[in-house]
Ligand SMILES: Nc1ncnc2c1ncn2[C@@H]1O[C@H](COP(=O)(O)OP(=O)(O)O)[C@@H](O)[C@H]1O
């Protein structure tokens with residue numbers, strides 16, 4: 009039973025993490041290759057505070073706040089660059105994050121932070137908390153999507169120059185996406201820290217950033233349900249592959265390639281194709 | 290003296306070594322339709338972009354209704370009342386024509402994501418958009434995606450979208466280019482019907498017969514310099530204009 | 540003395556970066572794609588270098604074989620990964636490329652083991668005194684010679700041959716180039732071949748400098764090479780070469796002077812972000 013709970017909690021955290029990137033990349037069209045840095049900022053903030061005796065659920069707030077604050081700073085910096093320049097700048101952010109953490113004694117340096125307190129509400133409690141967080145964040149992003157903010161995002165993600173000519177204050181909307189997205193990642197990080205109870209710089213690197221981007225893209229950029237499905241599936245994938253543990257990354261890499269090569273619109277595109285096909289029949 | 294709708298004072302722009310605009314000045318009143326002609330590369334599009342705040346000029350200033358807008362960003366100028374229909378159509382291809390126009394008529398919501406977050410209703414803007422689409426003759430195509438329509442229709446969408454911004458000054462960059470003769474005629478009539486109290490229009494065009502037909506005043510630019518300004522018939526007759534623009538020796 | 544020493548280390552590192560970055564820049568210039576899988580080609584070069592040297596005893600043969608093999612594999616990466624995705628958003632190709640890169644790291648591990656391979660008797664280890672008090676191994680000197688030689692060779696080709704001129708025209712505007720009779724496909728294959736072969740050469744040299752080639756050898760240099768081509772202005776070959784050299788030198792000084800704040804690998808990105816904030820289009824605009 010514990011095993012299933014752990015797997016489910018991991019899935020919930022991955023879904024939250026992917027939904028948060030979906031706001032930045034999916035809704036607003038800003039590619040980020042460094043989103044794991046914000047997972048890390050949330051995880052470290054929450055871990056340090058809860059080790060200092062702050063109740064776990066309370067640490068979620070500063071974890072989100074810290075991630076969003078740094079997200080805002082990165083967002084402001086990102087306003088100056090576009091497209092591939094933006095992609096590589098955000099990639100730089102994740103390398104800077106791990107590079108700085110590695111050299112900080114206070115943050116445990118290379119070794120990381122161990123002995124993060126177990127949640128006093130138990131494993132099931134943590135699963136429930138994670139699910140609640142996912143649900144709350146999900147509802148919030150659905151709300152965004154359907155509001156005028158989402159409407160404006162649609163235009164920005166397609167062509168920001170045109171969006172500007174329609175009277176949209178593009179920088180403000182982008183920063184909003186960065187804040188909401190990085191805060192979500194911070195929350196996922198806080199949950200993650202208490203799920204694994206040991207964190208180090210290697211848990212929040214470039215590969216993790218790519219994995220979450222893959223979840224968003226495999227889900228179909230911008231599609232909330234596709235992203236949830238793909239995040240749940242891709243995060244559970246390593247569990248299915250226990251048997252072939254040695255080939256886990258090989259399969260994962262080929263899967264990424266295959267998904268892009270053969271279904272570049274992601275799960276969302278596949279679902280649409282299937283429903284269209286049904287409609288025709 | 291009444292305030293002018295638009296005043297351009299001594300604007301100069303350089304791209305690297307190339308002088309795209311040299312000390313250009315002119316002005317236009319309210320309720321006007323001004324034709325703007327000049328050979329390719331004359332700096333017409335560049336001047337429109339200066340007015341929109343998409344290019345910062347080397348020197349010179351732009352006034353809207355007597356207010357200096359030179360320091361404002363594009364988005365602020367748009368909300369102050371300038372709108373541009375671009376030479377190269379830029380529809381948002383992921384949304385219907387109706388939503389293209391409805392989004393542009395979102396007004397102050399578009400300035401703040403928090404304010405926009407509070408609003409989910411789009412019906413009012415869609416109504417406005419539907420009317421504008423009817424006005425430009427796209428009423429039957431409101432639900433279509435831009436990719437389903439030919440260029441001539443997208444040109445009209447460009448105009449409808451700019452009108453949705455509810456501008457005081459509408460800039461149209463070659464709205465007739467690429468249209469068939471009857472289409473161009475229709476579009477020119479549409480544009481000629483736009484000016485009213487509270488709206489002036491500047492139309493860049495190469496289609497001289499249509500310009501002569503609908504524009505009472507004309508501004509000519511060549512090689513980044515203002516060449517002539519005044520009543521269309523007079524301007525067209527000026528030897529300098531004929532030489533520079535029509536390639537005819539006077 | 541330390542100053543000169545750091546400069547020399549920087550130049551050597553910069554030469555390696557330049558060899559890797561050339562292929563990335565060429566691919567970006569032609570396809571507007573960030574070719575992450577390029578890193579796997581670099582690693583492949585290292586493996587071929589070690590295997591052929593150990594098998595035949597000739598390092599020169601190994602270097603040439605590596606360049607040839609990696610060049611050909613690079614061309615096939617265009618066919619397999621990118622060609623089918625050209626009319627998709629570049630993000631799709633980027634992720635596909637990352638997928639291939641991850642998978643190939645695993646393939647190296649499965650075929651050659653997790654702990655890597657070494658030279659049985661590493662060649663070119665004789666120390667030569669290049670300046671009073673400063674000696675470098677022949678291998679280090681060869682890195683710089685190789686980079687200068689190969690890169691100026693390409694520079695010469697680009698300026699003086701029909702292919703080179705056609706390639707530059709294609710970078711500036713593929714449509715115009717194609718309509719004036721340039722065979723864009725051949726240019727692409729040629730660029731993939733040259734860029735990959737150079738990365739292969741860099742892989743051989745790095746494997747020799749470390750006397751080790753391991754599955755993950757490509758990761759960090761390739762991320763940095765991405766930073767380099769962005770720094771250089773994306774698609775600008777000259778910009779990428781300048782940025783390679785600049786980064787090599789900055790890293791070598793940075794490790795000494797800010798090493799307690801940032802690890803070596805993030806210095807590159809700190810530098811990148813600083814430059815982009817001042818010049819969002821990179822050091823040089825493409826051309
Ligand atoms: N962004 C730019 N960078 C460099 N040169 C430009 C740019 N935009 C326009 N130009 C040049 O400025 C001149 C004027 O261009 P433009 O305003 O587009 O002319 P027009 O619209 O009258 O045909 C042309 O020579 C053009 O090549």
Ligand SMILES: [Mg+2]
Nearest residue numbers: 333334335376
């Ligand atoms: Mg023009």
